[in-house]
Amino acid sequence: MATVAAGGVGIGVAKLQAHSSAKPTTPFLGKKLRVRYSNYESQARTRSRANVSYPKQLLVLASQGGLIIDAVRDLFVAVGVGLPCTVMECGDMIYRSTLPKPSGLTVTVPGALLALGTLSYLWATPGVAPGFFDMFVLAFVERLFRPTFRKDDFVLGKKLGEGAFGVVYRVSLAKKPSSKEGDLVLKKATEYGAVEIWMNERVRRACANSCADFVYGFLETSAKKGGEYWLIWRFEGADTLADLMQSREFPYNVETMILGEVQDFPKGLERENRIIQTIMRQFLFALDGLHSTGIVHRDIKPQNVIFSEGSRTFKIIDLGAAADLRVGINYIPKEFLLDPRYAAPEQYIMSTQTPSAPSAPVATALSPVLWQMNLPDRFDIYSSGLIFLQMAFPALRSDSGLIQFNRQLKRCDYDLVVWRKSVEPRAGAEMRRGFELLDLDGGIGWELLTSMVRYKARQRTSAKAALAHPYFDREGLLALSFMMKLRLQFFRATQQDYGEAAKWVTRLMAKSGTEQDGGFTEAQLQELREIEPRKKASPQRNALASALRLQRKMIRTLNESMDELNQRRKSLWWSKWIPREE
Numbered sequence: 001m002a003t004v005a006a007g008g009v010g011i012g013v014a015k016l017q018a019h020s021s022a023k024p025t026t027p028f029l030g031k032k033l034r035v036r037y038s039n040y041e042s043q044a045r046t047r048s049r050a051n052v053s054y055p056k057q058l059l060v061l062a063s064q065g066g067l068i069i070d071a072v073r074d075l076f077v078a079v080g081v082g083l084p085c086t087v088m089e090c091g092d093m094i095y096r097s098t099l100p101k102p103s104g105l106t107v108t109v110p111g112a113l114l115a116l117g118t119l120s121y122l123w124a125t126p127g128v129a130p131g132f133f134d135m136f137v138l139a140f141v142e143r144l145f146r147p148t149f150r151k152d153d154f155v156l157g158k159k160l161g162e163g164a165f166g167v168v169y170r171v172s173l174a175k176k177p178s179s180k181e182g183d184l185v186l187k188k189a190t191e192y193g194a195v196e197i198w199m200n201e202r203v204r205r206a207c208a209n210s211c212a213d214f215v216y217g218f219l220e221t222s223a224k225k226g227g228e229y230w231l232i233w234r235f236e237g238a239d240t241l242a243d244l245m246q247s248r249e250f251p252y253n254v255e256t257m258i259l260g261e262v263q264d265f266p267k268g269l270e271r272e273n274r275i276i277q278t279i280m281r282q283f284l285f286a287l288d289g290l291h292s293t294g295i296v297h298r299d300i301k302p303q304n305v306i307f308s309e310g311s312r313t314f315k316i317i318d319l320g321a322a323a324d325l326r327v328g329i330n331y332i333p334k335e336f337l338l339d340p341r342y343a344a345p346e347q348y349i350m351s352t353q354t355p356s357a358p359s360a361p362v363a364t365a366l367s368p369v370l371w372q373m374n375l376p377d378r379f380d381i382y383s384s385g386l387i388f389l390q391m392a393f394p395a396l397r398s399d400s401g402l403i404q405f406n407r408q409l410k411r412c413d414y415d416l417v418v419w420r421k422s423v424e425p426r427a428g429a430e431m432r433r434g435f436e437l438l439d440l441d442g443g444i445g446w447e448l449l450t451s452m453v454r455y456k457a458r459q460r461t462s463a464k465a466a467l468a469h470p471y472f473d474r475e476g477l478l479a480l481s482f483m484m485k486l487r488l489q490f491f492r493a494t495q496q497d498y499g500e501a502a503k504w505v506t507r508l509m510a511k512s513g514t515e516q517d518g519g520f521t522e523a524q525l526q527e528l529r530e531i532e533p534r535k536k537a538s539p540q541r542n543a544l545a546s547a548l549r550l551q552r553k554m555i556r557t558l559n560e561s562m563d564e565l566n567q568r569r570k571s572l573w574w575s576k577w578i579p580r581e582e
């Protein structure tokens with residue numbers, strides 16, 4: 001082996017010398033590369049002599065000028081035409097082994113960071129990567145295996161409800177006489193049925209326990225009624241949270257349902273607080289499931305929270321107004337879908353600057369950015385905060401009570417603390433009891449409530465953060481561990497209004513500012529504030545403002561009309577997923 005190697009070196013050097021004397025080597029090639037180059041070159045020459053028969057005239061020309069053959073040779077060598085060394089005996093194995101080896105996968109710090117960043121982006125809420133898997137794998141597999149139904153498979157029972165967009169019946173299966181009568185629920189829905197089928201199927205695959213158990217949905221077309229969507233769920237139970245809250249026994253009536261038996265403890269605030277905590281925990285858990293998969297419900301109210309007798313938990317129903325932010329479905333609903341009693345003050349879940357939903361692939365790719373920019377889930381959090389309030393204050397459980405509260409809160413600029421200051425001094429016994437309940441354990445319930453009902457969506461807590469709030473720790477604030485207290489501090493820090501914090505820093509700067517120590521003095525800050533021009537109300541200004549407002553309104557209306565038109569086109573791609581009755 002050593003002899004062969006030595007021979008190989010000898011041949012290589014000889015070739016190098018011979019070649020370098022005949023033709024100057026390419027300047028940028030290193031010594032080793034030159035050796036290799038020379039070997040390939042000689043092979044190419046041998047090969048061309050042996051296998052390729054050039055026309056005689058060309059060879060004559062080449063030998064005269066020497067240029068064309070050089071060019072042809074260079075071309076051949078440059079593109080590496082020829083058999084690999086493993087086939088041809090090149091005899092330059094030693095030199096090849098001294099060449100830098102082609103590196104495999106090398107992990108570098110920036111590379112690892114980039115990969116980590118990409119993965120985090122793809123998995124960030126609402127989840128581009130899980131969405132891809134859901135749509136192209138799970139949905140497809142589910143379609144192959146799930147049972148399908150037709151209109152004639154159902155026997156209609158009692159009517160459960162009738163909304164603006166559909167009628168709900170209790171039904172049973174015609175072909176299954178053994179099945180319990182009315183173990184299913186059917187909704188015959190109009191235009192929003194398609195959205196509801198999409199959302200329910202998404203939920204069934206992503207977070208089945210969050211919502212009522214969806215069975216099947218299809219489009220039924222008849223000459224008389226035209227298109228009608230049929231949606232089937234399992235019958236979850238007879239009571240919604242609204243029904244349960246109307247009872248004078250609330251929240252004790254729920255305690256029996258959750259635990260299955262009457263408790264032996266004396267009735268009182270502590271016990272009521274525990275029950276409300278459990279309801280809120282179960283409900284926020286369901287809501288978090290929806291939000292984590294990129295669905296915003298937009299119609300959260302006690303009427304749409306049902307008690308599931310099977311699982312003894314609260315679940316969410318009625319996804320007709322929901323938006324799927326992962327693919328941009330139902331991005332802007334018609335405003336009348338929102339229930340004004342529970343709607344957050346912003347009305348829209350996405351910025352009105354971007355009213356149009358991007359096309360599905362773009363919406364999917366941008367979904368983590370759009371989610372973080374708009375935090376659309378906070379719309380549902382506001383409504384959830386109102387449900388929490390209704391559970392604490394019986395006076396707010398009626399429609400008129402809630403409407404009056406909404407007016408008061410609006411007058412207080414949606415600041416619950418200001419509202420409390422205004423109503424508490426003249427509050428009746430029932431209202432004071434509500435405040436007492438929220439003030440238990442050092443006011444931890446009140447703190448959670450105020451972090452949910454806020455004017456600015458960005459300042460509201462998320463469902464996940466709310467679930468991690470110490471309000472849901474059974475032992476209460478006094479028994480909190482060190483880590484829990486730390487978590488509470490962290491929660492408070494994230495809930496701060498940083499606009500206020502900026503003002504506070506400015507004030508601090510003013511206090512510390514002196515001629516010697518630097519910083520701004522109060523007088524300097526005053527000057528800075530006054531640099532901002534004072535706004536004077538004049539007839540011209542007012543006219544200009546009105547004209548601008550009118551212009552903005554016209555642009556918005558135009559945009560929305562365009563959206564309406566586009567929406568029809570865009571809606572086609574996903575409504576094809578909805579089965580039709582043959």
Ligand SMILES: Nc1ncnc2c1ncn2[C@@H]1O[C@H](COP(=O)(O)OP(=O)(O)OP(=O)(O)O)[C@@H](O)[C@H]1O
Binds near residue numbers: 234304
């Ligand atoms: N899975 C279910 N199990 C038991 N009852 C249900 C189920 N789904 C719906 N219901 C009952 O049907 C009623 C109406 O349902 P839903 O809210 O979905 O219909 P809707 O037409 O959108 O009504 P609305 O417009 O009033 O919101 C509910 O209040 C509830 O009582």
